[in-house]
Amino acid sequence: MSSKQDKGLVYIVEDSIASGALYASQLEQVGYECKHFADGYSALVGIKEQMPLVIVQDVCLPDISGLEVLQFVNKQDNPANVVMITSNSSIDVAVEAMRLGGFDFLEKPFTSQRLISAVEGALTPKKQVKIVPEVKNNNKNxxxxxxxxxxxxxxxxxxxxxxxxxxxxxxxxxxxxxxxxxxxxxxxxxxxxxxxxxxxxxxxxxxxxxxxxxxxxxxxxxxxxxxxxxxxxxxxxxxxxxxxxxxxxxxxxxxxxxxxxxxxxxxxxxxxxxxxxxxxxxxxxxxxxxxxxxxxxxxxxxxxxxxxxxxLPPLRERGNDILLLAEYILKQKSESNAKNFNAFADDVKQLFCNYDWPGNIRELQNVIENTVVINDGEIVELDMLPSSFGLGSAKPASSTSSVSHIIANTLGSPMVAHDIEPLWQVEKRAIESAIRVCEDNIPLAAAYLGVSASTIYRKIKGWS
The missing domain is CATH 3.40.50.300 (P-loop containing nucleotide triphosphate hydrolases)
Structure with a gap:
């Protein structure tokens, strides 16, 4: 019979003693050696002493953020792949963890087979994992x-x-x-x-x-x-x-x-x-x-x-992506229809940016293909567009401008001495407003505010 050490060492970082023991037992039954840490700082010491093959850790730890443990692991010479454990209430944190280099995440409750599959999938050394820095560069559509x-x-x-x-x-x-x-x-x-x-x-x-x-x-x-x-x-x-x-x-x-x-x-x-x-x-x-x-x-x-x-965000919320997509589509449709179009007139660009695009990218493709097929030239002029296009559909303010407006109103309003409030309250109001504008998408709000999502999560925790 194989020994428990045959498949290698797995660290389990879970503040619940019962849950940690259960996960360790499930993995040990299929041949892994496991060590259980009940808090983040203990895990950091263990990681420093010996890097395991895989780390399975809860997002929410009693002393430090699970994201901090993840970032510590990724700074080491031979980092292990990290599988995050999350609950419904912390799903956004888990997604942020994957952006920071987490390999996979398990949403509670999960089966022993799902745990074992996640660990087996994470056994590939990090340096051999196929990573696409920017998905858009890998896609030709x-x-x-x-x-x-x-x-x-x-x-x-x-x-x-x-x-x-x-x-x-x-x-x-x-x-x-x-x-x-x-x-x-x-x-x-x-x-x-x-x-x-x-x-x-x-x-x-x-x-x-x-x-x-x-x-x-x-x-x-x-x-x-x-x-x-x-x-x-x-x-x-x-x-x-x-x-x-x-x-x-x-x-x-x-x-x-x-x-x-x-x-x-x-x-x-x-x-x-x-x-x-x-x-x-x-x-x-x-x-x-x-x-x-x-x-x-x-x-x-x-x-x-x-x-x-x-x-996926609607086209109207993607800012200058509208023109980026339009130019790409124009190039493709011109080539496939043996036409010479290579640019849009300024008033066409302005119309595209101000239009609501209820049909999103599919509508943009349709408008440009219709224009290219029916007309000839090098510049797409306003009178070449379909006659039914753009009637009475003004684009609402984008998230970017909305967030900027909120922050400007929050931080830049004229005030007198007795109106001054503590900085943390101003910051709290700006962050909460940005999250609301971004429809509770904290990573997106963080991107617009120019901070990391983990910073926002930490501040929210500090307010409670």
């Missing part, structure tokens, strides 16, 4: 480029998500590029050599969905003239992307949940049990929390899929 802070947040999150096997749930308005986001994630992951299979759940009739998903055997139903592989089988070893997931019927959601839990399935009309290893990426333009609350989407399936949430 015009739908997924950008330099705005909102998109840089998305790129950093995808970079971290690409290195794990966890399910990714992409949300965003129609036309924001959810499928391109999923394709980019696949291309940046270790599964890039495997297939990328996309299914639009809204486009498949309910009675055919199970067959489309799991496949069928000849004679399983009227019209089944031969055996057919389903998307789950075809995507084996790669990524399965389910778009418009909230359109799926509840009975089909139950079958999807079973597949996620076991990795096994049967074709329609067959009792043979098959296995498929796929990474699931889902997307919807609805609010999944609302769908769960109103009973249209299974809560257990939602938590199973929403391990790494990625929210």
């Amino acid at each position: 015009e739908d997924f480029v950008g330099e705005s802070l909102a998109m840089q947040t998305v790129f950093r999150l995808l970079d971290s998500a690409a290195r794990s096997k966890a399910c990714v749930f992409i949300t965003g308005e129609s036309g924001t590029g959810k499928e391109v986001c999923a394709q980019t994630l696949h291309d940046s992951s270790p599964r890039s050599q495997g297939p990328f299979i996309a299914i639009n759940c809204a486009a498949i009739p309910t009675e055919l969905f199970e067959s489309e998903f799991f496949g069928h055997v000849k004679g399983a139903f009227s019209g089944a003239l031969s055996d057919r592989k389903g998307a789950v089988e075809v995507a084996n070893g790669g990524t399965l992307f389910l778009d418009e997931l909230c359109e799926m019927e509840l009975n089909l959601q139950a079958k999807l949940l079973r597949f996620l839990q076991t990795g096994i399935f049967s074709k329609v009309g067959s009792s043979e049990v098959l296995h498929s290893n796929v990474r699931l990426v889902c997307a919807t333009n609805r609010n999944p929390v609302v769908e769960v609350a109103e009973g249209r989407f299974r809560e257990d399936l939602y938590y199973r899929l929403n391990v790494i949430p990625v929210k």
Whole structure:
């Protein structure tokens, strides 16, 4: 029988003695040697003395932030991969941890198998992990480029998500590029050599969905003239992307949940049990929390899929990305239609920046392609645009300008001596206002404020 030392040393940093002992027991049963630390400072001493192969640590520790432990690990000569443990209330901190170099994260409650899989996935030495510094540079589709802070947040999150096997749930308005986001994630992951299979759940009739998903055997139903592989089988070893997931019927959601839990399935009309290893990426333009609350989407399936949430910003909130995308699309459409367009007139640029873009990138593509196909020239002039475009749709203030306005009002208002308030209160109000404008997205608010998200989390903790 193998000894416990065969698979190597794992540190568990968890302030709960019972939970730490449980995690250690689960890992020791499959051959790992474990050491348990109940606080951050003890873990730092242990890490300094001996670097383990993997560190499994809670985000919330009693003495120092789990993010500080992570940053300490990453400063060492041969840093271990770190798997973060989080709860629903600290999910934003976990996402920030992945941006800071965390390998993966586990959301409580999790099974022993999920813990073991996360540790096994983190065994790859850091220097050998495939890291894409900027996802946008690895993607050739015009739908997924950008330099705005909102998109840089998305790129950093995808970079971290690409290195794990966890399910990714992409949300965003129609036309924001959810499928391109999923394709980019696949291309940046270790599964890039495997297939990328996309299914639009809204486009498949309910009675055919199970067959489309799991496949069928000849004679399983009227019209089944031969055996057919389903998307789950075809995507084996790669990524399965389910778009418009909230359109799926509840009975089909139950079958999807079973597949996620076991990795096994049967074709329609067959009792043979098959296995498929796929990474699931889902997307919807609805609010999944609302769908769960109103009973249209299974809560257990939602938590199973929403391990790494990625929210794509609408085009109107991406600032100068509008022109960056427009110029890229213009180049592509001009080349594919053998035209000579290479720039936009200034008034066209101004219109593009002030337009609301309810159809997002898909609408931008449509407007530019329509213009290129119908017209000739080198500069896109205002009168070349479709006559129905841009009527009465003014763009609302962007998050950047809103945050700047808040900070200006907070810090720059005229005052007299008795109006002066303590600096921490001014700072608190500015931070809370920025978080509100950014719809509770703390990392995004931090980016606009010019500080790290961990700084904001630390200040929020200090106020309580």
